[in-house]
Amino acid sequence: MSKIKRMDRKKEKRRNEILKAAEKLFFSKGYDGVSLDSIAREVDLGRSTLYLYFENKEDIFFAIVFRGSVIFNILVKSGVDKGEKATEKLMGFKDAYQRFSEDYPHYFQAINHFLSGRFDFHDRSVAEQEENFRNSMKEYYDEFKMDLEDGKLVSDIPVPWLSSVEYMNEILDLRGEILNLLRDSIKLAINEGTIRSDVDPTELIALLMIIMNGLDNMPPDIKNMLEINGVSTEQFSEDIWNYVMRMIL
Template identity: 40%
Template sequence: MSIKDRRKREREQRRNDIINAAEKLFFAGGYDDVSMNDIANEVELSKATLYLYFNNKEELFFSIVLRGTLILNSTIKAEVQKSKTGIDKVSAFRKAYNNFTNDYPDYMRIYKYFQSGRFDIKKIIDENHIHDVITEINGEFVVKTSLDEENLVDEYLKRIMELRSERLIIMCNSIKTGIDDGTIRPDVDPVEAAVLLSSISKKMSNIPLDHEKILESRGIDHDKFVADVEKLIRYMIMNSSN
C-alpha cells in the first residue's frame, strides 16, 4: 500500500470515528444538547481537528441522518424486489418502512428531527437551485435533478435528498407495475398515489399518543393498526375487476 493510500484510509477511519462518536451522543441526548466539544471529548480529539473533517455540527448531524437513510432505502429495495405484482410491491414498500421504524428507532427519531423544521432545508435547496422533476421515460419513472455546480449544497444533505427521491421513484414504479399487470386500478396516477402513500407512511410512524390510547381502548394495538391501514390502502388502489 502506498503512503498516499494509507493516509487516505487513515483519514477515512478518523472521519468514521468522529461520526460514530457523534451518533452515540445524538442518539443519547438529541441534537441541541450535544456540542462539538462533547463530540471532540467523546472521540478523544481536539475540537480543531474535528473542523478539519466537518464544517459544523449540522454537517455531522446530516452525516448520521444519511447513515439511517441508506439503511432505509436498502431495506425498501430488498423487500420490493421480492414481490412480483405491483400491488404486492406497494405493500412490501410499506412493510419495509414500518420494519425500519421498529428496528432502527434512533435513526427514525433523528430523521423526524431532520424533517421537523429545525433546519431550513427548503432554503438550502432553493439557494442551491436543486430541482427534482419526476418524468416517465420508456415506461419507467425517473428523477431529473438540476443542480447549481458552482454552489453545491452540503454533500450529505444532497445525498439525503437524492435518496428521498429514490424512494419516491421506487413507489411510483411499483404502482406503474401494478397498473401494467392489472393489480392496480388504471385510473390511479402513480406519482400522486406515491406522494399520498409516502405521506401516510410518515404519519404512521408518528401517531399521537392520545390517538394510540383510543385505539388501544378498542383492542387495536400498533401492529394491528398498521395491518388494518395496509388493507385499506390495498382496497383503495386495487383493480377489483381483475
C-alpha cells in the first residue's frame, strides 16, 4: 500500500474542483449518465488533463463515495458514543443513519450504488497496510471530523490522493467499523437483558441494514399509499423501528 500522495495547494485545489464538478454531475445524472468528457467540460479542462489527477471515472466516483463514507462513519460513531445504555447506543445508530440519509441524500445514494454489485471488489487488498499509511489516514479522519464540526463545507474538505483499490479498501473498512459498532451494541443489549438472548446479532444487523436501506429507497407507489393514509415517511420509519424493537425485546 502506497503512502498518501502529498500535493501542493494549487494542485490540491484543482483536484478538488474536479471532484466538485463530478459530484454535481453524478448526483444529478447518476453514475451511468456521466463521462470523463462531461466532467472535463464542467471544469473547462481537456480530458487528458483529468488523468493527471484521477485514473478513470471509477476512481473519481470512488473518491466521492469515500468522502460520503467518512461523513457517515463520523455521524454513527458520534451517535453511538453518546449512549450509555445499549438501547441508547442502538437509538443513536438509528438516528445517525436517518440524519445521514436526510442531510446527505446524494452521498447516501452514491454509497448504495457503490454497494449495489456494480463494482468488482475482488481487487480488495487484505494485506497488512503500511504503518505510515494508516497513521496518515488517521490524521486525515481526525482533521475531517474537526472540519465537519467547525461547519466547513463538505465539498471544500479535500480527499486524499489514493488509488481505486485504496479507496475501495478504506470505504469497506469504514463500513466494517460501523457494522462492528452495531454488533457490539447488540451484544451489550443482550448482556444487559434488554434484548432476548436468543437473538443472533449478525442476523439482526442484516435485518436492520436491509430495513433502513429499504426505507430510503421506497417505491413511489408505496410512499404515495402511506401519504394518502396520513402516514409520513418519518412516522413510518419510527413505527418500523418500534416494530423491530418489539420483536427482539
